[in-house]
Amino acid sequence: xxxxSQQSHAWGEALRYGxxxxxxxxxxxxxxxxxxxxxxxxxxxxxxLGQTLLAGTVVVxxxxxxxxxxxxxxxxxxxxxxxxxxxxGAVLAALVLLGTAVNLRAVLVNASPGLFxxxxxxxxxxxxxxxxxxxxxxxxxxxAGVSLLTGPARQIIxxxxxxxxxxxxxxxxxRIVSDNWGPLAxxxxxxxxxxxxxxxxxxxxxxxxxxxxxxxxxxxxxxVDVGSRVLAAAPPAARQGLRWGLILVVLLAVPPVMGTxxxxxxxQVLLFVLMGLGLNIVIGYxxxxxxxxxxxxxxxxxxxxxxxxxxxxxxxxxWWVAAPIAS
Amino acid sequence: xxxxxIRRLTGTDVVMGVIGSVFIVAIVWGTTxxxxxGKYSGDQWQDLLIFGLAQGSIYALIALxxxxxxxxxxxxxxxxxxxxMSGPFTALFVAKALAASGFLDQNPVIALLIVALVSMLVxxxxxxxxxxxxxxxxxHAPRLVPLITAIGASFFLQYTFxxxxxxxxxxxxxxxxxxxxxxxxxxxxxxxxxxxxVAAVLLMGGLYAxxxxxxxxxxxxxxxxxxxxxxxxxIDVDQIIVTTFALGGALAGxxxxxxxxxxxxxxxFMGFIPGIKAFTxxxxxxxxxxxxxxxxxxxxxxxxxxxxSLILDGLGIPAPNQLKDAIAYVLLVFILIFRPSxxxxxRLATKKA
Numbered sequence: 001x002x003x004x005s006q007q008s009h010a011w012g013e014a015l016r017y018g019x020x021x022x023x024x025x026x027x028x029x030x031x032x033x034x035x036x037x038x039x040x041x042x043x044x045x046x047x048x049l050g051q052t053l054l055a056g057t058v059v060v061x062x063x064x065x066x067x068x069x070x071x072x073x074x075x076x077x078x079x080x081x082x083x084x085x086x087x088x089g090a091v092l093a094a095l096v097l098l099g100t101a102v103n104l105r106a107v108l109v110n111a112s113p114g115l116f117x118x119x120x121x122x123x124x125x126x127x128x129x130x131x132x133x134x135x136x137x138x139x140x141x142x143x144a145g146v147s148l149l150t151g152p153a154r155q156i157i158x159x160x161x162x163x164x165x166x167x168x169x170x171x172x173x174x175r176i177v178s179d180n181w182g183p184l185a186x187x188x189x190x191x192x193x194x195x196x197x198x199x200x201x202x203x204x205x206x207x208x209x210x211x212x213x214x215x216x217x218x219x220x221x222x223x224v225d226v227g228s229r230v231l232a233a234a235p236p237a238a239r240q241g242l243r244w245g246l247i248l249v250v251l252l253a254v255p256p257v258m259g260t261x262x263x264x265x266x267x268q269v270l271l272f273v274l275m276g277l278g279l280n281i282v283i284g285y286x287x288x289x290x291x292x293x294x295x296x297x298x299x300x301x302x303x304x305x306x307x308x309x310x311x312x313x314x315x316x317x318x319w320w321v322a323a324p325i326a327s
Numbered sequence: 328x329x330x331x332x333i334r335r336l337t338g339t340d341v342v343m344g345v346i347g348s349v350f351i352v353a354i355v356w357g358t359t360x361x362x363x364x365g366k367y368s369g370d371q372w373q374d375l376l377i378f379g380l381a382q383g384s385i386y387a388l389i390a391l392x393x394x395x396x397x398x399x400x401x402x403x404x405x406x407x408x409x410x411x412m413s414g415p416f417t418a419l420f421v422a423k424a425l426a427a428s429g430f431l432d433q434n435p436v437i438a439l440l441i442v443a444l445v446s447m448l449v450x451x452x453x454x455x456x457x458x459x460x461x462x463x464x465x466x467h468a469p470r471l472v473p474l475i476t477a478i479g480a481s482f483f484l485q486y487t488f489x490x491x492x493x494x495x496x497x498x499x500x501x502x503x504x505x506x507x508x509x510x511x512x513x514x515x516x517x518x519x520x521x522x523x524x525v526a527a528v529l530l531m532g533g534l535y536a537x538x539x540x541x542x543x544x545x546x547x548x549x550x551x552x553x554x555x556x557x558x559x560x561x562i563d564v565d566q567i568i569v570t571t572f573a574l575g576g577a578l579a580g581x582x583x584x585x586x587x588x589x590x591x592x593x594x595x596f597m598g599f600i601p602g603i604k605a606f607t608x609x610x611x612x613x614x615x616x617x618x619x620x621x622x623x624x625x626x627x628x629x630x631x632x633x634x635x636s637l638i639l640d641g642l643g644i645p646a647p648n649q650l651k652d653a654i655a656y657v658l659l660v661f662i663l664i665f666r667p668s669x670x671x672x673x674r675l676a677t678k679k680a
Contacts, residue, residue: 027487030490031487031489107492109491109492283471
């Protein structure tokens, strides 16, 4: 009796998580993220990043629904995942039906016909709605299935999916960076097509990642950690120097190897690191949450600007002289 | 006695005293110079004062939301400025529909009430969602954590509404019944500003009565005084926190519609500046103190409106109206230096110290 009430509780929870996930997915669609992401693809011609985003939302809500269930009760877990996924799909389906029947665009600027076509898999609305529910159900079921798996198989699947997502998301970046890598550019160019991975490239990526994971699990590769072995072999005093030297070499290698785009991003990152360090001192040691710390960043920038400006005439210093004065 | 006082005088006190006196001299000098020059007529001063009161009452309504939440959770709800934005931005579409059907011109009172109610409802729902999703899971986290979350929630809401309704500056429909001015005892008041002031005063009075007279209000005061003791006395603290957010949200939504009445336009970014100003007035009046927020808001609004013309003009500073933000924050800094707990914050300081 008790387990039955627990079960009905689990179904209710699954439905609730599904509706929450559906609402989140609908919000993502209505603020325009899905359509914007839809312009790029994870695997060209198969799945766009917009669809990936929606599927990801469904995965998260289905996982939340099955996370706390007893894995022994397989039927319950699979069923809960399916219910959560179908509920999320149903919310999106309702959105499609509503959006194609009523003109939401007067209020919600991103509720465009393109969005609803994308949501309905380019099918007529009624068929699209059914497809959405089925797709949600399948994604929820798959999530529950993966959550039931244990050990090597689960690890291989999760790793393959992670690498696939990473490559798909960063496809444009990979192309920019790999352009000046000579022969390697050819390999990446073959893996990428359009604005995402090519089908062959995705398959190759999955095979390679799965193979490497499998090989690691079986212990065919041995332990690959040359770096820490070299560090361990060096005397303690040299170790510190070696470490800093390595960091310096990596930093110096960034511009020529990774190209200008990554270097600029790294500039930004390190600027924020510096500002974060400053804030860390103020908050951590003085306990004062200084919301105005960026003002000093601005003061420094303005000071350098004024001191190096040739138009003002009376300072016109070299940047290297101005920077210490400003700081 | 004087020797004792001199011995306790530190370098900081001297510096602060000197800075304070310089500013007081500047204020007095500027004011007398402006008044002697007679550049502005009495009517202009009246207009400025009334505009200041209208603006200040909007600040006060928003500040109440900050102060209520601070009083109960000891947390600065930075997402409150976005709660303020969400209501009128959503109600804009209701207002447009009402204006298009002509209902707004035929029954302006009912139409404005509908718009205000929609705005209050939306703001309330947004405030409750933020509380439920962003703050409740962090109820027992260190104090810095919900603060950072609040900033994040603020950005999230801003750009969510930008995505939903677009990034343009949207015009609110004009209310023809509120154009022109009323003349009360020889003083001309723009109708919109009069409505704003009256509505704000009514809402503030209602809130004050609610916290002072009802049982829920009593429970709110109890929770703000000592949350654990209140829980032990059988008060459902979570329920009270939810009520507080709902109240603050509804007031912010009402303030948003009043803001839209005065300035006539809304945008996804409209909450930022009034939100900061309202937070300033909450601190000015003594944060956590309901009458303090009202006084602080009105004071800041009037000071911001009168200050530039009254003080800076006399000092010969060009284009003083561009400096009204600066003057508001200088005022805040000085009040916080010489009266750290705000204008009405004395009781609070002794109670919570």
